[in-house]
Amino acid sequence: MSKSTLKYCWLALLAAVGAQTAAAAPWARGYVVAFYDPAFRYGGRADYSRGTEIEPGVDCPRGSTVHFAVPAQVAHSLSLVPWRTPKEVEELAHPPATGLNRDPAGVYFHTWRAASAYRGYNREIETYINPFAAEDPGQPQVTSRIGEGLNLDGKIKPGDFVGPDGEKGIDNQLYRAWGCDSPWRGANGNGTLVLRSNDKMVEGLYTIVIRISGTRDPMNDDNATLEIGYSPDQIVKDARGNVGIDYSYRLLNSEQYTKLRARIKDGVVETEQADIHMPQIAWFANQNRDAFFRQGKIKVVPNEDGTAAGLVGGYRDFRDLYTQNAFAQSGGVQGVREHEDHVALYYALRRNADGMFNAKTGRYDGISSAYRMKLVPAFVVDPDKPMEIPLRESEMRRRQAFDVTAAATIRAVDTLVPQEVPSGSGELAATDGIEIGPGGVPIRGRGGRRSGVNPAAEDKVTGIPAKRE
Amino acid sequence: MKLCILFGIVFGIGGCLAVAAAQEHPPMVPAAGPGVFTVKPSEPGAFTLMVTGHMFTSRGDIEKYLAYRAARFTIEKGGQWFTLKEDRGTGETAAPAPARDPEGARFSFRMKYFRPVWRYKVNGSPEWTRWSPFSGASFISSDPKNISHFEVSAEIVVRKGPMDDADPLAFESWALSDLLVNQVSPPK
Numbered sequence A: 001m002s003k004s005t006l007k008y009c010w011l012a013l014l015a016a017v018g019a020q021t022a023a024a025a026p027w028a029r030g031y032v033v034a035f036y037d038p039a040f041r042y043g044g045r046a047d048y049s050r051g052t053e054i055e056p057g058v059d060c061p062r063g064s065t066v067h068f069a070v071p072a073q074v075a076h077s078l079s080l081v082p083w084r085t086p087k088e089v090e091e092l093a094h095p096p097a098t099g100l101n102r103d104p105a106g107v108y109f110h111t112w113r114a115a116s117a118y119r120g121y122n123r124e125i126e127t128y129i130n131p132f133a134a135e136d137p138g139q140p141q142v143t144s145r146i147g148e149g150l151n152l153d154g155k156i157k158p159g160d161f162v163g164p165d166g167e168k169g170i171d172n173q174l175y176r177a178w179g180c181d182s183p184w185r186g187a188n189g190n191g192t193l194v195l196r197s198n199d200k201m202v203e204g205l206y207t208i209v210i211r212i213s214g215t216r217d218p219m220n221d222d223n224a225t226l227e228i229g230y231s232p233d234q235i236v237k238d239a240r241g242n243v244g245i246d247y248s249y250r251l252l253n254s255e256q257y258t259k260l261r262a263r264i265k266d267g268v269v270e271t272e273q274a275d276i277h278m279p280q281i282a283w284f285a286n287q288n289r290d291a292f293f294r295q296g297k298i299k300v301v302p303n304e305d306g307t308a309a310g311l312v313g314g315y316r317d318f319r320d321l322y323t324q325n326a327f328a329q330s331g332g333v334q335g336v337r338e339h340e341d342h343v344a345l346y347y348a349l350r351r352n353a354d355g356m357f358n359a360k361t362g363r364y365d366g367i368s369s370a371y372r373m374k375l376v377p378a379f380v381v382d383p384d385k386p387m388e389i390p391l392r393e394s395e396m397r398r399r400q401a402f403d404v405t406a407a408a409t410i411r412a413v414d415t416l417v418p419q420e421v422p423s424g425s426g427e428l429a430a431t432d433g434i435e436i437g438p439g440g441v442p443i444r445g446r447g448g449r450r451s452g453v454n455p456a457a458e459d460k461v462t463g464i465p466a467k468r469e
Numbered sequence B: 001m002k003l004c005i006l007f008g009i010v011f012g013i014g015g016c017l018a019v020a021a022a023q024e025h026p027p028m029v030p031a032a033g034p035g036v037f038t039v040k041p042s043e044p045g046a047f048t049l050m051v052t053g054h055m056f057t058s059r060g061d062i063e064k065y066l067a068y069r070a071a072r073f074t075i076e077k078g079g080q081w082f083t084l085k086e087d088r089g090t091g092e093t094a095a096p097a098p099a100r101d102p103e104g105a106r107f108s109f110r111m112k113y114f115r116p117v118w119r120y121k122v123n124g125s126p127e128w129t130r131w132s133p134f135s136g137a138s139f140i141s142s143d144p145k146n147i148s149h150f151e152v153s154a155e156i157v158v159r160k161g162p163m164d165d166a167d168p169l170a171f172e173s174w175a176l177s178d179l180l181v182n183q184v185s186p187p188k
Helices: A003-023 A071-079 A086-093 A107-116 A173-178 A192-202 A318-326 A331-338 A342-352 A393-415 A455-462 B002-024 B059-076 B173-180
Strands: A027-038 A207-214 A221-231 A247-250 A257-265 A268-271 A274-276 A293-302 A308-317 A355-358 A363-381 A435-437 A441-443 B037-043 B046-053 B081-085 B117-122 B129-131 B147-159 B170-172
Touching: A027 A173, A027 A192, A027 A247, A027 A308, A071 A086, A071 A107, A086 A107, A107 A331, A107 A435, A107 A441, A173 A342, A173 A363, A207 A257, A207 A293, A207 A363, A221 A268, A221 A293, A257 A274, A274 A308, A293 A355, A293 A363, A308 A318, A308 A355, A318 A331, A318 A342, A318 A363, A318 A393, A331 A342, A342 A363, A342 B170, A342 B173, B046 B059, B059 B081, B059 B147, B059 B170, B059 B173, B170 B173
Parallel strands: A247 A363
Antiparallel strands: A027 A207, A027 A363, A207 A221, A221 A257, A257 A268, A268 A293, A274 A293, A293 A308, A308 A363, A355 A363, A435 A441, B037 B046, B046 B147, B081 B147, B081 B170, B117 B129, B117 B147
């Protein structure tokens, strides 16, 4: 072998070793979740002339839900209550304003939320805690075949969606069941609760971070790790109000944390299938809970600008979904304000449930779901010392109200024994000074909080101290 | 005296616990008497369900019991839902057949479309009188106290797999059973 040949061999060997060393270097990249919403694919036409939140589309041919939005719909819902007379139904659907002191929330709001809370087969049964005891008022469902999500069961079934990229077998029956629900439907994430929950998240209610790490090429690594979980650090915004890039966040090893094996191919990250614990969508502190996806998976697709699109999917317990949506405040407040009916949502969940088969009951307890995440680059670090998810002392009363209400609901649904409204439940709380008595009767003249009003924020906006009741 | 107070406390607590236990016990519908509920196959996958009795209570109570038994029968057969086959006699078109509305709201069940057909005898008469919810005639014009025998029947088709929730005559068996289990008891 000549000297020159030997030299080339050495150079080649060094280059190969160098390349191998570079590719094998440990690496990590992090993201903070800047937007988080259910993967409901909006099907409204961009050129639709009315441009309202209820516009029809290929997803929902009649548009979004109008529960408790118009008297005719209220009359329909209340006509299903066996102990209501037709005269009562008409009067409740068209509440008279005469003889009442109008308050900022309006008489429709309180009359409807009170009547909606008692629709069981007898007038003593509170409906939101005992949804099975009321007739199904009906829920518009997604009719489109296209939907976002992941194939969770590895099968292609008749009811599955086809992904926007043509992938078949997409399991996202939560989209089928709730995709036309008014507060969750809208173009570019402008459903009212999508906006509200993301606004709260960016303003500090909770933070989710992702850390992806490996030892090979960050673009192609079949032995990578993805961690996701709660961060105690508030999201940092830039001067334009967007989520800032490259800030540091701690990732807690808490009950809302999961570490998954992942494969990376051409930059696209796909995790193994396992139970995933991570924060769920919240717009009140009492909703800061574990989303708990069974048989979950996460996919992260990088964008050219360094951001990424994330998708998390899995089967969620229908009882969690129901209680977490209904009881942040109370079922009636949420229903009338957001034009959704939790009885209809309950039946739609159970009808479309497709996972977590319960051999004891012969029914499915879970429903396939998927959630989108817009990811912004961040430094994700471990805390200096282990810590739990902090709980705010000021929110403990609301949290306990949620807990007792959710527990009663789950007991009711599991045993079919109608449960009374437990003491301390948000279902008993006054709104605008009005409580709800048995039979759905609004009771005026008592103190209590105002619906959807944050006195501190109102002071800040108006410069005038908000009226406290 | 002290013994009485002690007994009072013990039985008081025991009574409270018994009430709590009873409230938490899953609801059960009492068993029907012989011949009150019968099932006959009509076509492949289809069955005619009938509830009979001598003591008329109310139309709603008896029809709900039949609906509950239809739901439970579907579950026992391994089905998830059933469809009702309307028994419309000639000319019984006063109540129009409900139409499918695939773009409208979807339902687990619609009680207003569970419309079984009745037969009854008055004052021990040997003659049956038919009453159809589709005829436009008002429900049993006789004094209910005079009804000596009644039969309420519905033909259903037991279905498996995902429910066709756009069909107005489709009933999800578990949802219907859950709603009615606390409300019904067999007629006599």
